Amino acid sequence: MEERKIAYDPRLLAGGLGLGLVLFATHNKSITFNNSQGETYIFLPTIGLAMIAICVGMFFADGARKFDWGPWWIWAPMAVIVGSMGLRLVLDFSMHSLAGLTVGLVFFFLYIVSRQLGHGIFLALIPFVLLEAGSVVWQGISNPEQFAGGFITSPSLHNYDVSNNYMTTPNYNIAAGFMAFGAIAAFWKWQWVLVSLAIVGMFFTGAPEAVFILAVMAVVMVVRRDWGKRIIVPLALLPLLAVLLIVGYGRPLYLQTAWVAQTADGTKALYPLTLDPEKREGAIPGRWRVINEAMSDIKPLGHGLELTKYTVETVHNVPLIITDQIGPVAGLAWLFIAVACLVRTKWKYAWAVVLTMGVFDHYIWTQMAPYWWVLAGVSSGSVIKSDYIFRRA
Numbered sequence: 001m002e003e004r005k006i007a008y009d010p011r012l013l014a015g016g017l018g019l020g021l022v023l024f025a026t027h028n029k030s031i032t033f034n035n036s037q038g039e040t041y042i043f044l045p046t047i048g049l050a051m052i053a054i055c056v057g058m059f060f061a062d063g064a065r066k067f068d069w070g071p072w073w074i075w076a077p078m079a080v081i082v083g084s085m086g087l088r089l090v091l092d093f094s095m096h097s098l099a100g101l102t103v104g105l106v107f108f109f110l111y112i113v114s115r116q117l118g119h120g121i122f123l124a125l126i127p128f129v130l131l132e133a134g135s136v137v138w139q140g141i142s143n144p145e146q147f148a149g150g151f152i153t154s155p156s157l158h159n160y161d162v163s164n165n166y167m168t169t170p171n172y173n174i175a176a177g178f179m180a181f182g183a184i185a186a187f188w189k190w191q192w193v194l195v196s197l198a199i200v201g202m203f204f205t206g207a208p209e210a211v212f213i214l215a216v217m218a219v220v221m222v223v224r225r226d227w228g229k230r231i232i233v234p235l236a237l238l239p240l241l242a243v244l245l246i247v248g249y250g251r252p253l254y255l256q257t258a259w260v261a262q263t264a265d266g267t268k269a270l271y272p273l274t275l276d277p278e279k280r281e282g283a284i285p286g287r288w289r290v291i292n293e294a295m296s297d298i299k300p301l302g303h304g305l306e307l308t309k310y311t312v313e314t315v316h317n318v319p320l321i322i323t324d325q326i327g328p329v330a331g332l333a334w335l336f337i338a339v340a341c342l343v344r345t346k347w348k349y350a351w352a353v354v355l356t357m358g359v360f361d362h363y364i365w366t367q368m369a370p371y372w373w374v375l376a377g378v379s380s381g382s383v384i385k386s387d388y389i390f391r392r393a
Helices: 010-025 044-061 072-091 095-117 126-142 172-185 191-205 208-224 229-247 251-256 283-295 318-326 328-344 348-360 369-381
Strands: 040-042 259-262 280-282
Touching (some): 044 095, 126 172, 172 191, 191 229, 328 369, 348 369
16 A cells, blocks of 8 residues: 655644744743743743744645755854753753753754745734734824833733842843844735834834944944835834933933843842942843853753743853854854855845844843744745835746
């Protein structure tokens, strides 16, 4: 009897992976449920990872699928990253290290799958970028003196603990990064409109990283001469955002995030400027201090992979956090792939965004980890004419 092969619609798999990416990045405590013992039994990032693993498995269940490794300058450094996770397991045989290696293998095969499914994976992000931008704007207008994270990362309204402001403050940097990545990576007819709406949403997060990302993207746009009639819309928004800043929207938030306050128990947390000035530490000096502390104890295979455990004491730089977790060789491998893809693929904006997000934060390696692997696959496997947004290629 002839063996029957299983075939799945590539569009279905691409949509499933896109939804998995959204769920993986959704760290919203309001839709995270714990039992009476405090154990979490519904956590959307876990569901997102499961969806990604299932879609990857479904892809390879079709015996007709071609196993395409892609260019050596991507898969070889990726193998170094996953290999470092494997060596960590040999060095520290534990369920934690085993889980890290398992996730690394899933992500490696995700890269291979993404090469063949293409940029359709990112089209699933479009409605969620719109939802995130809308929810952030609504939160920002309703509560102009509070950070806005939208549906992606808003804290729970229950059991609010003012003593741990880092955990109860929305991670506005992730909110800004999600909107920036989704708007840039989703190629479609009205992408310039999506980018314009994402700019407004990023403003209302109150995230300094949003300003940094937009500034770098503006430089990239000018260098590439990516302008035309479509750029009128985002340019027209700038005076509006300036007026909102003058009347008070966003200004208190951008001032607050310039500082980190020392709490009574010695931990660090973001606090308003009204606190004792002697307890303030500049945000940039604070992160530089954390980096120096971590880099003073570098180990060849790091201290162990952590994708879900992070605080303000976590290294806020992607190559350096990888160095801290699984070793310097893996950190250099990640950076090599990102820079090589920026130079050698036509996805200039997307890779510029990824590299920019990795300068002052770690979420593209932690809370949004699979996005980098998918982008590596899609950008190296998809044939596009260009990624211009505002001018016609």
